[in-house]
Amino acid sequence: MKRQTTGSNAKDAGKEFLNSFLDSPERLQILEQAVDSARNGIVITDPALPDNPIVYANQAFLDLSGYPIEEVLGKNCRFLQGPNRDQPELDELRTALKEGIPFIATLRNYRYNGSLFWNELSISPVRDKSGKVINYIGVQNDVTARREAERRVSEFYSMVSHELRTPMSSIRASLGLIDDGSAGDASPQVTRLVRIALQNAERLLKLVDDILDLKKIESGKLRLNTTLVDPKQLVTDAVSSLSPQAEQARVKLETDAEGQRQFLGDPHRISQVLINLISNAIKFSSPETTVSVKVEQDGRLIRFSVKDQGPGIDVADFEKLFVKFQQLDSSDTRSQMGSGLGLAISKTIVELHGGKIGLNSEKGAGSTFWFNLPMVPPD
Numbered sequence: 001m002k003r004q005t006t007g008s009n010a011k012d013a014g015k016e017f018l019n020s021f022l023d024s025p026e027r028l029q030i031l032e033q034a035v036d037s038a039r040n041g042i043v044i045t046d047p048a049l050p051d052n053p054i055v056y057a058n059q060a061f062l063d064l065s066g067y068p069i070e071e072v073l074g075k076n077c078r079f080l081q082g083p084n085r086d087q088p089e090l091d092e093l094r095t096a097l098k099e100g101i102p103f104i105a106t107l108r109n110y111r112y113n114g115s116l117f118w119n120e121l122s123i124s125p126v127r128d129k130s131g132k133v134i135n136y137i138g139v140q141n142d143v144t145a146r147r148e149a150e151r152r153v154s155e156f157y158s159m160v161s162h163e164l165r166t167p168m169s170s171i172r173a174s175l176g177l178i179d180d181g182s183a184g185d186a187s188p189q190v191t192r193l194v195r196i197a198l199q200n201a202e203r204l205l206k207l208v209d210d211i212l213d214l215k216k217i218e219s220g221k222l223r224l225n226t227t228l229v230d231p232k233q234l235v236t237d238a239v240s241s242l243s244p245q246a247e248q249a250r251v252k253l254e255t256d257a258e259g260q261r262q263f264l265g266d267p268h269r270i271s272q273v274l275i276n277l278i279s280n281a282i283k284f285s286s287p288e289t290t291v292s293v294k295v296e297q298d299g300r301l302i303r304f305s306v307k308d309q310g311p312g313i314d315v316a317d318f319e320k321l322f323v324k325f326q327q328l329d330s331s332d333t334r335s336q337m338g339s340g341l342g343l344a345i346s347k348t349i350v351e352l353h354g355g356k357i358g359l360n361s362e363k364g365a366g367s368t369f370w371f372n373l374p375m376v377p378p379d
Ligand SMILES: Cc1cc2nc3c(=O)[nH]c(=O)nc-3n(C[C@H](O)[C@H](O)[C@H](O)COP(=O)(O)O)c2cc1C
Pocket: 043, 044, 045, 052, 076, 077, 078, 080, 081, 090, 093, 094, 097, 107, 108, 109, 119, 121, 123, 136, 137, 138, 139, 140
């Protein structure tokens, strides 16, 4: 009982303090001091004045841009953009301002001394009680150092991957020659060890290739080489390249790809998607079950699907699957190897073709991963 009284007393006292603060003449001063001392650049503009000029800029904005206050007040913020104003983000910004909605993007800006900086800008409208926009507040953050660090990390990834790829390819080729007998007879024990080494070399190469693809995607450099694709050939090749994996897992591979017409696409990339889906299906299947690969035409779409009788996936996890480095079981003890890159890369490839990727699955009832591509007929 006593405690409750103390609690509500404290609450009342808090409310009282807040009310007196809201009414107090110091309130404005405190707010101004806080905005002035913020580490982010802050500007306030007035859209009622011609060209929506800056009416307030804090010290951090002056530090970040290098401009003196007298060169800032009364001007539109675009003076930070320099002469080359060709940035797609600016169109989004104009739209956001027109519609009175918040905006966040990183813009290329220039300091007073002409040096470039990347400005992570966040703009919000400030409304009066009737909902009319009376001001805009912009918060600026110089992210140049972060961008530069990200670029270096990305280059490092590419460099390491390329440097790994060349020797790994040569290791795989040599092991392949021992494995297929081209290098002379080997004892069964040597053959067994060489096969293990070969499988692991292939896995490493696959990871390196995935990382290189991911880097290409991130820098917008993944391009399609479009030619005529024969769906049946694609499925047959993908299935035969995975039959050793299926045999080892004692999983039966079934195909149904008869009579489908040729269409335009990138055969190498589509088979990459197919191989990832089939190899996932095999990985998650129990022995003596079947994985079925099917191609069918559905109006103007061609639909590839891979069905397994594995553990299935919870609907709540569907979205996560196509995000890079996501594996549903990321524990150290998870039973299946992989990087979690395959589906993210597959999604990009399918979308570059103008298609869609997805799955039907239920926990405990197997999964069907599918992708639809628009059937672009050859001329
Ligand atoms: C509150 C506010 C802050 C802004 N801050 C910046 C900024 O820091 N850097 C920048 O390049 N543009 C900034 N802008 C955008 C420009 O002022 C302008 O809206 C933009 O260039 C698009 O309009 P324009 O085509 O008339 O130039 C800001 C806009 C507002 C409303």
